[in-house]
Amino acid sequence: MKEWMDAIVKPVAGPGLELRQVPVPVPGPGEVLIKIHKTAICGTDVHIYNWDPWAAEHITHPPMTIGHEYVGEIAQMGEGVTGLTIGQRVSGEGHITCHRCRNCHTGNIQWCKNTSSVGVDRDGAFAEYVCIPQTNVIPIDESLDEDVVAFFDAFGNATHTALMWNLVGEDVLITGAGPIGIIASGICKYAGARRVIITDLNDYRLELARKMGVDYAVNTGREDLREYMKKAGLVEGFDVGLEMSGSAAGFRQMVSVMRNGGKISLLGLGKPMVEVPMNDIICKGLTLQGIYGRKMDNWHQMSYMVQGGLDLTPVITHRFHYTEFEKGFAAMNSGMSGKVVLDWTK
């Protein structure tokens, strides 16, 4: 095993990232060292690259390796690791949880109060190797396309958000056509929704959503959502809403077009304080569910949906070698991208 590796590092508190040599982590008891094959760039990584207020608050110990969406193979196992083999293809749950709090004890690890995130709170996966606890290792079937598995972390957010509610025969509104919104639109169609309508202000991303199979992709900057609802045959409003934009305007519009008794899951983080139409939420009897991370069962659902025919390749718009990571971040920052995959195999 070599001692040094390439890694994409946040060198100091400020904008930008640097490709540099760092020590290969040594797996301690119960830990697994994963050799990275492919990674994908998440919106979180772009926040860290740009060094916005969120990044300045959360990245407290530069220099550190970033990145949390990846697929690779097991390279080394620490003392006491069982049930895994060297060379096995794996991904990893990026939220490392405490196994002690009330939610961890009841299997609701997505609500652990002591979560530490790979690539944010500890060294991440934009490197030749990443080290994580065995409990977070997710075996990945050899039949799955590694370019897609590279962004299973984000697919997991979409799965968690979409499969929170019954979708069979339901009409779904997705506000926000970022990669997670686009992936969620594919999940909703796959899971049996009648109509899926997605909104955004970015035509490039709305076009990607059309490729994913949404019924209507609506630019609410210049088009009337209610016209499309009429076209789609909606009578009383949407049954299910997936808020993926983090925009107060998007959320307010969603509340205004939900049917009474509708269900909304909220994934998009926005400004900490926004005005919400409280009286409409109450009088319509809406159910609101905040979504954070993934449930462990989402990892099984993801593999099985892909094996069952859910094609997520339309959301991949760029592929680069990791040494060209700057191009990947430029594509993400341009708004003219879906998922950007970085190759670490060569």
Ligand SMILES: [Zn+2]
């Ligand atoms: Zn992510």
Ligand SMILES: [Zn+2]
């Ligand atoms: Zn916990």
